[in-house]
Amino acid sequence: MNDQKLEPGLYIVATPIGNLSDLSPRAAMVLGAADVIAVEDTRVTARLLQHVGSRRPMTPYHDHNAERVRPGLVARMATEAVALVSDAGTPLISDPGYKLVRDARAAGVTVTTIPGPSAAIAALTLAGLPTDRFAFHGFLPAKPGARAAAIAEAGAFRGTLVFYESGPRLGATLAALADGLGERDAAVAREISKRFEETVTGTLAELAVRYAELEPKGEIVIVVGPPGEAPPAAEEEVEAALRDALARLPAAKAAGEVAKRFGADRKALYARAMQIKDEAK
Structure with a gap:
């Protein structure tokens, strides 16, 4: 039986994605002391609560009832400790729990995270x-x-x-x-x-x-994994880009712009830019 008293607010509690022993002691404490636990599926969370010896009340909070249930949960946070869990892992990761956090913050509620597993x-x-x-x-x-x-x-x-x-x-x-x-x-x-x-x-x-x-x-x-290195740009493409830049910019700035774009050597581009300017005289 957990006799620790939690301050009112919202507690985001990460739960195991597999092995129940992955639940942190702090998460177990919060689940044993919260006034109510908002859950995706009461059957799933009931097994976790049984594992930690908690008998705290649960209330469903999921995609299908969130809009209806959320205002009442936020109102309770003013005087009660409300824990939010998902069926497994960290709440808000690939689920709509962020709306509960957003509304809790808008209401001036203290939001605390108890970090842990994430698939x-x-x-x-x-x-x-x-x-x-x-x-x-x-x-x-x-x-x-x-x-x-x-x-x-x-x-x-x-x-x-x-x-x-x-x-x-x-x-x-x-x-x-x-x-x-x-x-x-x-x-x-x-x-x-x-x-x-x-x-x-x-x-x-x-x-x-x-x-x-x-x-x-x-x-x-x-x-x-990330893509491999992009193939180097063709000389014709770099030359065309340099000529285009020279129509708008001085040689040094044109060379710098093209060097940054293609990852090319700035000094070599500047030398080529000066050649192009000389040819145009």
């Missing part, structure tokens, strides 16, 4: 792909046209990409990613922190073939 971050650590720059895109659209457009938009980012996916859609999504992004290294991580945790690596095309007929169970994260 996206865990998959990044397993994939063996660059992590200095990454972008999280959640679930891609189900319709092929919208999915292709989303992949094209994501592909413009020169870093690692992270997507969530379900087993039945995995093969089609990997095939679409291979078509839209080309030969990039990737990883499929699933059942993270559970008994049958698995991470499979390869190119997008190789993974698309592997999962074409296979529908693995569990929560799935796709991690896609």
Whole structure:
């Protein structure tokens, strides 16, 4: 029985994505002391509360009732400690919980986060792909046209990409990613922190073939490595850009602009710019 009293406000509590032992002591304390816990699915969270010996009341808060329930929850935060959890992982990651935080802040409510597991971050650590720059895109659209457009938009980012996916859609999504992004290294991580945790690596095309007929169970994260280095621009393209810049700018500034755009040598471009000016006399 937890006799610790929490100050009124909203507590965002990260919960395990697999192994229940991943719940932090601080998260367990909050779940044992909150006046009410807002949950996606009472059945899922009930198992977690049983694990930590908590009997705090729960109230459903999910996509289908959020608009109706949110004002009442925010009102309760003025005098009560309200904990927010998702079925697994960190709330607000690929779910609409941000609206509850936004409205709580607008009402002057204190918002506290109890950080912990996140499938996206865990998959990044397993994939063996660059992590200095990454972008999280959640679930891609189900319709092929919208999915292709989303992949094209994501592909413009020169870093690692992270997507969530379900087993039945995995093969089609990997095939679409291979078509839209080309030969990039990737990883499929699933059942993270559970008994049958698995991470499979390869190119997008190789993974698309592997999962074409296979529908693995569990929560799935796709991690896609960044594109390779862009091929150097053709000399004709750089020359054309330099001549265009010279029509607008002095030689030094024109050379600087083109050097920055193409990653070319500024001194060499300046020398060429001076040659072009001499030829024009």
